[in-house]
Amino acid sequence: MGDPELARFERTHHVAFFDAMAAELPEDYASQEVNHLTLAYFAVGGLSLLRELERVNKDEIAKWVLSFQVHPEANDDVGNGQFFGFCGSRSTQFPLDNVKDPCFNGSHLASTYSALAILKIVGYDLASFDSKALLSSIRKLQQPDGSFMPIHIGAETDLRFVYCAAAICSMLDDWTGMDKLKAQEYIRNCQSYDGGFGMVPGSESHVIHH
Amino acid sequence: MEHSGSGSGPASWPEMADVVPMPQDDGPSPVVPIDYRDDFREVMDYFRALYFARELSARALRLTVEAIELNPGNYTVWHFRRLILEALGSDLLEEMNFVNEIAERNPKNYQIWHHKRWLAEKLGPDIANNELEFTMKTLVIDAKNYHAWSHRQWVIQALGGWEAELQYCNQLLQEDIFNNSAWNQRYLVITRSPLLGGLAVMRDSEVDYTIEAILANPQNESPWRYLKGLYKGDNNLLISDDRISGVCLKVLNNDWSCVFALSLLLDLLRLGLQPSDELKTTIEAVKNYSDPQMADTDLVTAVCSILQKCDPLRVNYWSWYKTTLSS
Numbered sequence: 001m002g003d004p005e006l007a008r009f010e011r012t013h014h015v016a017f018f019d020a021m022a023a024e025l026p027e028d029y030a031s032q033e034v035n036h037l038t039l040a041y042f043a044v045g046g047l048s049l050l051r052e053l054e055r056v057n058k059d060e061i062a063k064w065v066l067s068f069q070v071h072p073e074a075n076d077d078v079g080n081g082q083f084f085g086f087c088g089s090r091s092t093q094f095p096l097d098n099v100k101d102p103c104f105n106g107s108h109l110a111s112t113y114s115a116l117a118i119l120k121i122v123g124y125d126l127a128s129f130d131s132k133a134l135l136s137s138i139r140k141l142q143q144p145d146g147s148f149m150p151i152h153i154g155a156e157t158d159l160r161f162v163y164c165a166a167a168i169c170s171m172l173d174d175w176t177g178m179d180k181l182k183a184q185e186y187i188r189n190c191q192s193y194d195g196g197f198g199m200v201p202g203s204e205s206h207v208i209h210h
Numbered sequence: 211m212e213h214s215g216s217g218s219g220p221a222s223w224p225e226m227a228d229v230v231p232m233p234q235d236d237g238p239s240p241v242v243p244i245d246y247r248d249d250f251r252e253v254m255d256y257f258r259a260l261y262f263a264r265e266l267s268a269r270a271l272r273l274t275v276e277a278i279e280l281n282p283g284n285y286t287v288w289h290f291r292r293l294i295l296e297a298l299g300s301d302l303l304e305e306m307n308f309v310n311e312i313a314e315r316n317p318k319n320y321q322i323w324h325h326k327r328w329l330a331e332k333l334g335p336d337i338a339n340n341e342l343e344f345t346m347k348t349l350v351i352d353a354k355n356y357h358a359w360s361h362r363q364w365v366i367q368a369l370g371g372w373e374a375e376l377q378y379c380n381q382l383l384q385e386d387i388f389n390n391s392a393w394n395q396r397y398l399v400i401t402r403s404p405l406l407g408g409l410a411v412m413r414d415s416e417v418d419y420t421i422e423a424i425l426a427n428p429q430n431e432s433p434w435r436y437l438k439g440l441y442k443g444d445n446n447l448l449i450s451d452d453r454i455s456g457v458c459l460k461v462l463n464n465d466w467s468c469v470f471a472l473s474l475l476l477d478l479l480r481l482g483l484q485p486s487d488e489l490k491t492t493i494e495a496v497k498n499y500s501d502p503q504m505a506d507t508d509l510v511t512a513v514c515s516i517l518q519k520c521d522p523l524r525v526n527y528w529s530w531y532k533t534t535l536s537s
Contacts, residue, residue, distance in 0.1 A: 026245055154328075
């Protein structure tokens with residue numbers, strides 16, 4: 001081991017890494033493709049933190065992110081249980097013609113969070129973003145115990161998605177999509193006997209949930 | 211898009227001959243593209259075609275196996291598989307065996323565990339034992355696998371299996387008294403098992419069990435946390451149980467710098483514990499070891515100062531804590 005005094009933050013290496021990832025993700029990431037937007041968020045977010053955002057085309061990124069948004073049909077019942085947010089990847093996105101079939105709407109809370117975060121980072125004005133359907137449908141994902149399901153076709157519900165929902169509401173500065181009291185109750189129920197927070201009520205407290 | 215039917219992919223399956231694969235539409239200006247391998251592309255193109263056509267068939271079921279192999283995290287594929295299983299009236303026990311094999315290779319994949327839960331819900335209490343055995347095997351490999359614990363907790367509460375769970379915790383703690391996941395599970399069993407009578411009934415024996423664990427390994431944080439947890443919401447009972455302050459003093463007499471003992475003592479004092487002579491003497495002794503120059507102060511401030519010295523990792527926390535003490 002070297003002298004700790006000599007340890008440096010290798011800034012150029014990190015910038016090069018994120019830049020390379022933003023340009024193209026190696027085939028190893030194919031097994032993570034459902035989280036494509038999240039991977040993009042890490043790459044873009046990394047560059048932003050390192051103040052190197054000028055390396056990417058911000059307008060192109062915003063356009064690309066927005067292309068993942070799922071919009072209801074003109075006369076769709078936005079309260080029909082589907083979530084109208086962002087898909088995480090093309091593999092969960094199907095032609096808009098068939099969006100009436102809830103199976104073809106792959107909107108996911110984590111993808112939506114990633115999408116909005118990227119948009120914010122690249123300077124897109126979220127006030128000009130059409131969030132009406134998103135905010136009114138996100139409420140459908142909240143469960144009776146206050147937790148959130150990430151996708152309306154069914155999935156595990158836990159504290160991660162309460163965070164995603166809260167982040168979404170916060171970024172859009174609109175909390176109508178969430179019953180905050182119920183969410184608070186769920187969060188409290190996730191607190192373990194040792195004071196930390198688990199992912200679901202009863203589970204062991206874990207650093208990532210604090 | 212060329213489909214060479216590279217070897218064994220669906221393009222070479224005779225049963226897929228009439229299927230037109232659906233390429234991924236990457237959109238006008240793809241950003242952060244993924245460099246897909248050809249076999250990956252091929253399988254997903256066929257998956258897209260069948261999914262879009264809503265074809266709930268045996269060949270679609272077989273295709274999901276390929277897609278899952280390549281991408282076990284793709285929740286759309288799992289969702290499609292569930293629709294097919296229901297449409298075909300498939301044997302769900304067989305399906306559970308199938309997903310268990312995949313789980314063994316991907317023990318921390320959310321979609322797989324969710325699929326197991328979906329199956330277990332349908333199979334009902336009869337499957338409880340299988341699920342308990344499977345999670346137990348997973349935990350042998352990785353005692354902290356969060357998914358396994360989560361699933362196990364759900365199985366016990368939804369399908370049953372409380373009977374042997376306390377014994378299971380005993381066994382795990384015998385193997386490794388530092389296993390915090392086992393302590394956490396113990397807490398669940400003690401507080402929620404319909405067979406044990408609840409926390410108030412179990413508390414007394416649990417305090418003894420926990421104190422024994424503390425004395426065997428005072429540096430083990432888990433039993434200290436558990437001990438306090440046994441009195442959650444019942445501070446009056448906590449300070450009136452002599453065993454609690456007792457174990458702190460016993461530990462400090464052997465190791466004056468034990469942070470867990472000092473911090474629990476501090477909690478007790480703040481909650482109104484009337485310090486015994488023994489307690490005052492012990493703190494006085496610890497004060498002398500830790501900082502002989504320390505000015506004379508009240509007991510609580512003294513313990514705080516001692517912690518600032520003995521717990522340097524959290525010195526800022528203890529400094530802040532001191533500021534909350536009323537003068």
